[in-house]
Each structure stands twice: as structure tokens, then as C-alpha cells.
Amino acid sequence: MNKLLLSISLFAATVAMAQTQTKVTGVAKNAATGEEVYNLTVRLGGVVVNDAAITDRIGYFQFVDVPDGVYKLQIYGVGYDPYEKEITIIGQAVLDLGDIKLTFNPNTAEVGIITLTDDELSDDESTTASNSGLLQSSRDVFARVSAYELGSYWFKPRGLDNKYNDVMFNGVRMNKMDNGRATFNNWGGLNDVTRRPDELTYGIEPSNYAFGDLGGVTNFDTRPSTMRKGVSLAYSSTNRSYRNRVMATYNTGLMNNGWAFMVSGSRRWAEEGIIEGTSYDAYAYYLGIEKKFNEHHTLNFTSFGAPTRRTTGSPNTQEVVDMKGIYYNSYWGWQDGEKRNERIKKTFEPVNMLTHHWNINNKSKLTTTLSYQFGKESGSRLDWFNANNPSPTYYGNMPSYYLFDRDNINGTPTAFQQANHDRVLGQWQNGEISQLNWGKLYRANSYSKDGHAVYWLTADVNEDRTATAYTNFQTELAPNIDFTLAASYQNTRSKLYREIQDLLGADYVWNTDDFNTLVDNGTSRYYRYNILDTRGDSERDKIRKGEKQEYYYEINRDYADLYSQTKVKSKLLDVTIGMKAAYTSFYRDGKFQNEMYKDSSYGKSKTYDFWDFGVKSNFLLKLDGRNFVQANVMYQTEAPTSDEIFPNARMNDVTVEGIESAKIFSSDLSYVLRAPRIKARATAFYTRTKDEIEKSFGYIDGTGDESRLFVSEVTTGVGKEYLGTELAIEAQVLPVLTISAVASIGQYVYKDNPSYNLYSDDYGVQGIPYKNFGVAYMKNYKVASGPQSGFSLSAEYRDPKFWWVGVSGNYLMNNYVDPAPYRRTLGFLTNSNGSVVDNVTEEGLREVLKQEKFSDEFMLNVNLGKTFRIGKYSAGISGTVNNVLNNKNYVTGGFEQMRIGNYSNAIDKNYQRMFGPKMFYGMGTTYFANVYFRF
Incomplete structure (x- = not known):
């Protein structure tokens, strides 16, 4: 019997040891002062332990009953750099981590992960949107500085x-x-939700969620249990796109019953932003409901959206800037004593998600999400029928127009021409004709005898319905091998149409094309946009407020991909290999039958299918605990977007011949130093793209026959090269003083000469949907992507009493205008009979084809603030001033107007001034001030 009891005891002890539950403890301290840090969030990021702990008054935290395994310890909170460390638990009763030294950093006080400002959001008029805001939260020195400092200037x-x-x-x-x-815009204002992403990769680094693209992957985990518990209130004031912002968030955290609830909301608004005549009004909401059933299963429902209404500013030529300054906006005018802007952007596309987290065991987990997004976005503008362009910046309303003389190119203007120029210049400068005249537009409509609108406000609308299923399996195949398998399917049905918003006092709009006529039974009339309109003759083609006009079609897209990644770890070298396979299909379904394109505008088009693949690898050589060498290599093919497949989708479903997936190769090599007081990285990178497609809309004057065409311009076979270096160093020269220096030196050029195509109704009348103009000689022109080189030097003082001040100097170089491809085709030099124009000279040609380079500029930034502890509450105030020296010469980007379509016009200086590049200027001095309170 004694032997039996002994055997049972030994067996029970063995089982207990095999299933050890460990207590993990530690103390968080300020690295500079040694003081304990209160109210930080501590998380064991493993596959089972997901509950967070909060450091107490003496910085102490603990986790109990932690199973054996490998975990990522994460510590983060207001005012401190995030801390991460991998820990291993095998058979311990207590794992005491001791003192954990944390670096005070004011940049974590109250800034969300998405620092992309509303001014940088991509508009129809702008190609200068910055993507650097995605990098803010990275611990990488270069990524952080390029986001905070250089990124604020469209780098x-x-x-x-x-x-x-x-x-x-x-x-x-x-x-x-x-x-x-x-x-x-779909989640703008939800900073408390997007503050810290679950994963953020830079460049082509490997990701646990997707194969990724050239710019990296940012993934947000929206479970309330992963975010800060409690109440957060904040107010911000700024002089940028909006003037005021309020935010409020409440999070229960994960309660004892396994439930967690979080709500967050904000509003941003301005009666007028820094740009004249712009307004802003945006709300945002987030709801998160989480239920943790047990250690293995968690279900999370997420709903968020951000209804936004904002008006935009205009890009301007240098002639306009010289007259009215960098804040001038041609899109607004006075109406009944108030400023009214014609360009109104509205966005509301709410997202609803259901996510299941399944911790299969302590080595494997499966995450599955079902998502549905719907809503619409629209952009309004003025339209007209058989009338003059009402824009103040229309070339016929500009002073330079009165100096232009086709028969006397670059000649001395006559006294009559000069007098007219001076008269119009004076009217511009005193504001008489520099803004929209809404009263004039209403009066023009009142003179219409049959009630049709001469001028009206219309909107281009996009209604998307997107359903997505995503699943991700991660496991540890062996102690040194991690494996990820992810798959997704997404279906998007997008309705696109033009909708009448305001008839400006008229009764209806004609649904006909006032630029092109046909002869019908001996009578000349306009082409009809929809010959399926079956109403009687008295009502046919009459479109009223809220109805669709000119175009209406759907784009249907199916997308599926499969992604796998394997990471093999060793003491000296980690190797990660990732692969993807993807399928994309598109088709267009026309709802209007355009009379000019009867056979290609109505009904379902051909389906375009694309099979794509990609492979990427990461090599991390660990020389020791501080010095690393990292290499990344990627090759992938990428299907075109719907805009690229159907370049003139508003009118027809015709595409250019030979459309195919783009080919992308990218690589980088880095040396990384992670010493206690010095962090540094030196990187060389190279990216090559081929067979991309680019598209734009506009007018061209003179395409070999002196005609003026409204066109969709499509270049295929576009190839680019991105070559450069990134250098960054951050040194903590004193416990309270940190110096950072960053340099990015790049050369981004076109490497291939693409094929050039024009879509125009002028060709449609002839039964030709588009016309090929051969090769556009774009090779070696600079890619217009903002400053190609940027430098930043900053110093930051962090006082132990929790206040800070920082200053940075930023220098931005090598920013180029976006070149118009048509000028680089032979059609630019050719008459209608195919002969070369008579007055071409080599010197003149070099001059008109030279790519303009914007000036290099210096910017000075200052930031300061303080955090407070009031009992168990925390509060803070911070402020940032960008461009302290009020430099108003900085051009963030610009593009050549495609209007100049022949050499004769290009060499005329007055014509060049009328149709010079349109530019986007920086804003001068801007500020952002914020105060928050948390408990």
C-alpha cells in the first residue's frame, strides 16, 4: 500500500511539473531617474495570455497562472517609448523580471498612429498625398523621424x-x-482606436498578416481588451484643415465575466480652414464589443465610421499665386453674404466586422474575420450647358490671355493688348473677378426660357459594397520555426454615377452632350447620354435634382489570395520566406446606353482575369546583441486597378490592348545598431517597377490638328526606378537630452518609355474609342513623388518632471513637377498631315521639355508639452509648431497641364503662363495644440 501511495504521489508531482503555472512579476522604472512609473499597460503577447496588467504606485505588475511557453512582454503608456522583450517560461514557479528601464518620450503623450493630415488626403486635384503618417509608431529611428518631421512636408x-x-x-x-x-477619412478622428497598431512593418519587411506591398503593412487589432482601459477626454486646436477637435473614449477593459465594451467618438470642424473658402465638419464613432468565452475562444464585434463633409482648395499656376498668394482658392464665391464653395467632398463608408480569435493551444492560433463595408463618397463641382466656364482661373479670365496672340508669338504686345491685361490684372488684385460669382450663375438660369439649367451643381458619386472574409493561422512548428498561413476573399460592387445636387434656380438639366452633334433624320441634335430613357418626348432627357445624369455604371471585382510565411530562427541568422498567390477579376456593367457608344456602354462587359504571385525573403544576421545586418528581397506581380482597366468607364467599357499585371522587384540592405544609448540604421534600397498604368483627365490643345480635346490620357508599360539610401542615428547624449539625425538621399526616375493613348469623344464620333500616339519618351524624367531627398536634425530635452521641449531643422531637396506625357510624343511636333512643324529648334525643344525643379527649402519645427499625475488620473498638454520661420516658398508638388498639346503653343511665353504648371504650396506656419484628461 505504501509503495502504491508513493507511486501515485510521484505521478501526481510529475504531472504537476509538466503543467506548471508560473507567476510573472516586474517593476517599471524611468531609465533617466530610476523612479517607479505608475499606470502603464503591460501585456504578455502570447497565444493564451491576453489580459493586460497595469503598473501600480511602485511600478509593480504581475501575471498569475501563466502556462509554459514563449511570450512577448509589451509595456506601453503615456509618455514612454514602447518596450518589448521575449520571455520563456519553462517549469518556474515565479519569474521575476526585476527592474525594467523605460525611456520617457513625449511623442507618445497624445498622438495617434495615423498622422496623415486631412490636407494630405488624396483629392482629384492632388497627387501629393503623403503616406509617411503610417510609420509614426515604429521604433525605427528613420521611420519615426520621417513621419513626424519630414512627413509633415509631404516627404x-x-x-x-x-x-x-x-x-x-x-x-x-x-x-x-x-x-x-x-x-x-473612413476612420479619421479615431485616434484612441488607431493609436498603436497590432503590427506595423516598414518597406518590404515580413508581416504576420499579409504579403504586403512596397510600403509595408499596418494592421489594427480592434479588441477593447488590447486598448487602454478607462476614460479619455481630449481637445485640440489647430490652424490647418480644421480648427477644433474633441474626442471622448470609454473602455471597460476585460471584465471578470469575460465581456469588454468600448465606445469612442470625435468631432473635427472649422468654419474656414487655413485655405480661403474651405470648411470642415467630420464626426467619427467606434463601438467594440468583446466576449472572451474561455482561454481558447474570443469573439469581437467592431463597428466604426466617420461621416465627413469638407470643401477643398484649388491648385494654382504661378500667375495666380503672384496675384493672390498661396492661400488663394478659386472654388468659392460670395452668396447672400456667405462664402460658398463648389467643391464639396462627402464621405461616409461605415465598417462592421465580426472577428473570432481561437487560441488552439500554446503554440497555435487561428483568427477569422468577416467584414462588410458600405456607404458612399462624392465630390461636387459646377457644370454647364452651352455656356462659358465660370471659374475665375479659366484661361479666358486671366490677365495673360489678353497678351496671347497666335500670329505674334513672343512678340511685343500692342497698346490695346497691354491695356486689357492691366485692366484685368487690377480687377484680379482688388478681388472684383477673382472669386466665383454665384449671383451671375443664378441670373443665367433665370434667363433660360424653357427652364433648363445653364449652370448647376453636380456630384460624382461612388457607392461601394464590400464583403470580405479573412482567416489567419499562426503556429510554432518547432522551437525555432514559425509558420503563418492566411487567406482572404473580397467582393466589391461599386455603383458610380453623376447626380444633380443643386439646379441653381432652374427646373432641370438636359441629359445630352453639348460638345458633339449628330444628324438625325436631317436634323442636327446633340448625342444623348442615355437612349434607354423611355419617357415621352416632353420629359425625355430632362434630369431633375437628385437624379442621375451623364453616366451610371457598376464595377464588380472579386479578389482572393493565399499567403504563407515561414520563419526559421537561429542564434546567428533568422530567415523568413513568404509567398502569395492571388486572383483578381473585374467587369463593368453599364446602366446607361450612351448614344455615341451604343455597343460598348450598356450591359456587362468582358470579364478581365489576373493571376498574380509574389515571393519575398528576409535575412537577419545577428552579429551580437547590438549589431545586426538585415536584407530584404521581393518580387511580385500586381493586378491593375479598376480605373486602369476601364480608362473611360463613364462612357464605355473599352480598354487598351495588352493590359497586364505590373511587375515589381524591390530589395534593401541595412546595418542596424541597437545600443543602450545609441540607435542607428544605414540602408541602401532599390526598387524597379514595370508595366504599370497611369491615367489622367483634361484638355489638350492641338494634337496634330489644332483641335481642343477633352481626353482621358492613358500610358501603359510605365516603368520606374527608385534608388537611394537612408541614414539615421539617435543618441541619448544625456539622460534628459536626445539628439537625432536623419538623411534620405534618393533618385526616382522613369526607366521605360510607355505607350501613349488618348480616349476622347471626338474620336468616338468617328467610331474610334481611343487613339494611340506611339511612344511617350519619359525615360530618365524624375518621378514626381515629393522631395527625393530629405534631411532632419533634432534635439529633444525630456525633464524628469515630465515636461519636454524639442526643436528640429528639416531640409527638403530635389522636388520636381509631374511631366505631361503627351509633350514627349511625336504628336507634339507633328502637323495634321504628319509633317514636323516648321519652327522646331533643338534649343527650343530642350527648353519646353525640360522638367521644372522646385526650390530646395529649410523648415524649422518646435514641440513642447507636459504630462501630469493627479491622484489616479493623468493629464497632459502639448503643442507643435511647424515651419516656425513661416517659409511660404515651399512647393509640395505640382503637375504640368496637359493643355499645351503642340510645340508652337509651348514656345509662346504668354501661353506658357496661361497654362503653366499647377502647384500645391505648403501652408506657412501651422500649429497643433492638444490637452487631454484620462482616468
């Missing part, structure tokens, strides 16, 4: 457009199908 790391950044919520990709970009 883009590695010159990449933000369509190359994958933004995800719970694994679901938010990038749009039409242009590949994420619409940040």
Missing part, C-alpha cells in the same frame, strides 16, 4: 505613393479597388 519614404501601403483592420485590407489607396 514620402523611398518616394512611394501611398497606394503601396496596405492598411488592415483585423486582417481585412482597407485599400480601394479603383486606385489602390486607403481612404483614411
Whole structure:
């Protein structure tokens, strides 16, 4: 019997040891002062332990009953750099981590992960949107400084457009199908939700959620249990797009019954922003409901949205800036004593998600999300029928127009011409004709005898319905091998149409094309936009407020991908290999039958299918605990967007021949130093793209036959090269003083000469949907991606009493105008009979084809603030002033107008001034001040 009892005891002890539950403890301290830090969030980021702890008055935290395994210890909170460390638990009763030294950092006081300002959001008029805001939360020195300092001046790391950044919520990709970009307005103002992403990768580094693109992956985990518990209130004041912001958040945290609830809301508004005649009004909401059933299963429901209404500013030529300054906006005018802007952007596309987290065991987990997004975005503008363009900046309303003389190119203007120029210049300068005249537009409509609108306000509307299923499996195949398998399916049905918003006193709008006529039974009339309109003759083609006009169609897209990644770890070298396979299909379904394109405008188009693949690898050589060498290599193909497949989708479903997936190769090599007081990185990178497609709309004067065409311009076979270096160092020279220096030196150029195509109704009348103009000689022109080189030097003092002040100097170089491709085709030099124009000279040609370079500029920034502890509460105040020296010469970007379509016009200085590049200027001195209170 004694032997039996002994055997049972030994067996029970063995089982108990095999299932050890460990207590993990530690104390958080300020690295500079040694003082304990209160109210920080501590998390063991493993597959089972997900509850967070909060440091107490003496900085102490603990976790109990932690199973054996490998965990990522994470500590973060207001005013401190995030801390991460991998810990291993095997058979211990207590694991005491001792003192954990944390670095005080004011930049974590009250700034969300998405610092992309509303001024940088991509508009129809702007191609200068910055993507650097996605990098803010990274611990990488270069990524952080390029986001905070250089990024505020439209600097883009590695010159990449933000369509190359994958933004995800719970694994679901938010990038749009039409242009590949994420619409940040959909969660703008939800800083408490997007403050710290679950994952943020830079460049082509490996991701646990997706294959990723050139700009990296940002994924947000929206579970309330992963965010700060308690109440947070904040108010901000700024002089940028909006003037005021209020935010409020309440989070229960994970309660004893397994439930967690979080709500967050904000409002941002301005009666007028820094740009004349612009307004802003945006709300945002978030609801998170989480239920943790047990240690294995958690279910999370997420709903968020941000109804936004804002008006925009105009890009301007240098002639306009010289007359009215950098804040001038041509889109507004006075009406009944109030400023009214014609360009109104409205966005509301709410997202609803259900996510299941399944911790299968202490080595494997499965995350699955179902998502549905709906809503619409629209942009309004003035339209007209058989009338003059009402814009103040229309070339016929500009002073330079009165000096232009086709028969006397670059000649001395006559006294009559000069007098007219001076008269109009004076009217511009005194404001008489420099803004929209709403009263004149209403009067024009009142003179219409049959009640049709001469001028009206219309809106281009996009209604998306997107359903997504995403699943992600992560496991540890062996102690040194991690494996990830992810799959997703997404279906998008997008309705696109033009809608009448305001008839400006008229009764209806004609649904006919006033630029092109046809002969019908011996009578000349306009082409009809929809010959399926079956109403009687008295009502046919009459479109009233709220109805669709000119175009109406759907784009249907199916997308599916499979992604796998394997990471093998050793003491000296970590190797990560990732692969993807993807399928994309598009088709257009026309709802209007355009009379000019009877056979290609109505009904379902051909379906365009694309099979894509990608492979990427990461090599991390660990020389020791402080010195690392990292290499990344990626090759992938990428399907075109819907805008690229159907360049003139508003009118027809015709696409250019030979459309195919883009090919992308990218690589980088880095040396990384992570010493206690010095962090540094030196990187060389190279990216090459091929077979991309670019598109734009506008007028061209003279395409070989002196005609004026409104066109959709499409270049195929576009290839670019991005080559450069990134250097960054951060040194804590004193416990309270940190110096940072960053340099990015890049050269981003076109490497291929693409094929050039024009879509125009002038060709449609002839039965030709588009016309090919051969090769556009774009090779070696600079890519217009903002400053290609940027430098920043900053110093930051962090006082032990929790206040700070920082100053940075930023220098931005090598920013170029976006070149108009048509000027680089032979059509630019050719008459209607195919002969070369007579007055071409080599010197003149070099001059008109030279790419304009904007001036290099210096910017000075200052930031300061203080955090407070009031019992168990925390509060803080902070402020940032950008461009302290009020430099108003900085051009963030610009583009050549495609209007100049022949050499004769290009060499005329007055014509050049009328149709010179349109530019986007920086804002001068701006500020952002914030105060918050948390408990």
C-alpha cells in the first residue's frame, strides 16, 4: 500500500511539473531617474495570455497562472517609448523580471498612429498625398523621424505613393479597388482606436498578416481588451484643415465575466480652414464589443465610421499665386453674404466586422474575420450647358490671355493688348473677378426660357459594397520555426454615377452632350447620354435634382489570395520566406446606353482575369546583441486597378490592348545598431517597377490638328526606378537630452518609355474609342513623388518632471513637377498631315521639355508639452509648431497641364503662363495644440 501511495504521489508531482503555472512579476522604472512609473499597460503577447496588467504606485505588475511557453512582454503608456522583450517560461514557479528601464518620450503623450493630415488626403486635384503618417509608431529611428518631421512636408519614404501601403483592420485590407489607396477619412478622428497598431512593418519587411506591398503593412487589432482601459477626454486646436477637435473614449477593459465594451467618438470642424473658402465638419464613432468565452475562444464585434463633409482648395499656376498668394482658392464665391464653395467632398463608408480569435493551444492560433463595408463618397463641382466656364482661373479670365496672340508669338504686345491685361490684372488684385460669382450663375438660369439649367451643381458619386472574409493561422512548428498561413476573399460592387445636387434656380438639366452633334433624320441634335430613357418626348432627357445624369455604371471585382510565411530562427541568422498567390477579376456593367457608344456602354462587359504571385525573403544576421545586418528581397506581380482597366468607364467599357499585371522587384540592405544609448540604421534600397498604368483627365490643345480635346490620357508599360539610401542615428547624449539625425538621399526616375493613348469623344464620333500616339519618351524624367531627398536634425530635452521641449531643422531637396506625357510624343511636333512643324529648334525643344525643379527649402519645427499625475488620473498638454520661420516658398508638388498639346503653343511665353504648371504650396506656419484628461 505504501509503495502504491508513493507511486501515485510521484505521478501526481510529475504531472504537476509538466503543467506548471508560473507567476510573472516586474517593476517599471524611468531609465533617466530610476523612479517607479505608475499606470502603464503591460501585456504578455502570447497565444493564451491576453489580459493586460497595469503598473501600480511602485511600478509593480504581475501575471498569475501563466502556462509554459514563449511570450512577448509589451509595456506601453503615456509618455514612454514602447518596450518589448521575449520571455520563456519553462517549469518556474515565479519569474521575476526585476527592474525594467523605460525611456520617457513625449511623442507618445497624445498622438495617434495615423498622422496623415486631412490636407494630405488624396483629392482629384492632388497627387501629393503623403503616406509617411503610417510609420509614426515604429521604433525605427528613420521611420519615426520621417513621419513626424519630414512627413509633415509631404516627404514620402523611398518616394512611394501611398497606394503601396496596405492598411488592415483585423486582417481585412482597407485599400480601394479603383486606385489602390486607403481612404483614411473612413476612420479619421479615431485616434484612441488607431493609436498603436497590432503590427506595423516598414518597406518590404515580413508581416504576420499579409504579403504586403512596397510600403509595408499596418494592421489594427480592434479588441477593447488590447486598448487602454478607462476614460479619455481630449481637445485640440489647430490652424490647418480644421480648427477644433474633441474626442471622448470609454473602455471597460476585460471584465471578470469575460465581456469588454468600448465606445469612442470625435468631432473635427472649422468654419474656414487655413485655405480661403474651405470648411470642415467630420464626426467619427467606434463601438467594440468583446466576449472572451474561455482561454481558447474570443469573439469581437467592431463597428466604426466617420461621416465627413469638407470643401477643398484649388491648385494654382504661378500667375495666380503672384496675384493672390498661396492661400488663394478659386472654388468659392460670395452668396447672400456667405462664402460658398463648389467643391464639396462627402464621405461616409461605415465598417462592421465580426472577428473570432481561437487560441488552439500554446503554440497555435487561428483568427477569422468577416467584414462588410458600405456607404458612399462624392465630390461636387459646377457644370454647364452651352455656356462659358465660370471659374475665375479659366484661361479666358486671366490677365495673360489678353497678351496671347497666335500670329505674334513672343512678340511685343500692342497698346490695346497691354491695356486689357492691366485692366484685368487690377480687377484680379482688388478681388472684383477673382472669386466665383454665384449671383451671375443664378441670373443665367433665370434667363433660360424653357427652364433648363445653364449652370448647376453636380456630384460624382461612388457607392461601394464590400464583403470580405479573412482567416489567419499562426503556429510554432518547432522551437525555432514559425509558420503563418492566411487567406482572404473580397467582393466589391461599386455603383458610380453623376447626380444633380443643386439646379441653381432652374427646373432641370438636359441629359445630352453639348460638345458633339449628330444628324438625325436631317436634323442636327446633340448625342444623348442615355437612349434607354423611355419617357415621352416632353420629359425625355430632362434630369431633375437628385437624379442621375451623364453616366451610371457598376464595377464588380472579386479578389482572393493565399499567403504563407515561414520563419526559421537561429542564434546567428533568422530567415523568413513568404509567398502569395492571388486572383483578381473585374467587369463593368453599364446602366446607361450612351448614344455615341451604343455597343460598348450598356450591359456587362468582358470579364478581365489576373493571376498574380509574389515571393519575398528576409535575412537577419545577428552579429551580437547590438549589431545586426538585415536584407530584404521581393518580387511580385500586381493586378491593375479598376480605373486602369476601364480608362473611360463613364462612357464605355473599352480598354487598351495588352493590359497586364505590373511587375515589381524591390530589395534593401541595412546595418542596424541597437545600443543602450545609441540607435542607428544605414540602408541602401532599390526598387524597379514595370508595366504599370497611369491615367489622367483634361484638355489638350492641338494634337496634330489644332483641335481642343477633352481626353482621358492613358500610358501603359510605365516603368520606374527608385534608388537611394537612408541614414539615421539617435543618441541619448544625456539622460534628459536626445539628439537625432536623419538623411534620405534618393533618385526616382522613369526607366521605360510607355505607350501613349488618348480616349476622347471626338474620336468616338468617328467610331474610334481611343487613339494611340506611339511612344511617350519619359525615360530618365524624375518621378514626381515629393522631395527625393530629405534631411532632419533634432534635439529633444525630456525633464524628469515630465515636461519636454524639442526643436528640429528639416531640409527638403530635389522636388520636381509631374511631366505631361503627351509633350514627349511625336504628336507634339507633328502637323495634321504628319509633317514636323516648321519652327522646331533643338534649343527650343530642350527648353519646353525640360522638367521644372522646385526650390530646395529649410523648415524649422518646435514641440513642447507636459504630462501630469493627479491622484489616479493623468493629464497632459502639448503643442507643435511647424515651419516656425513661416517659409511660404515651399512647393509640395505640382503637375504640368496637359493643355499645351503642340510645340508652337509651348514656345509662346504668354501661353506658357496661361497654362503653366499647377502647384500645391505648403501652408506657412501651422500649429497643433492638444490637452487631454484620462482616468
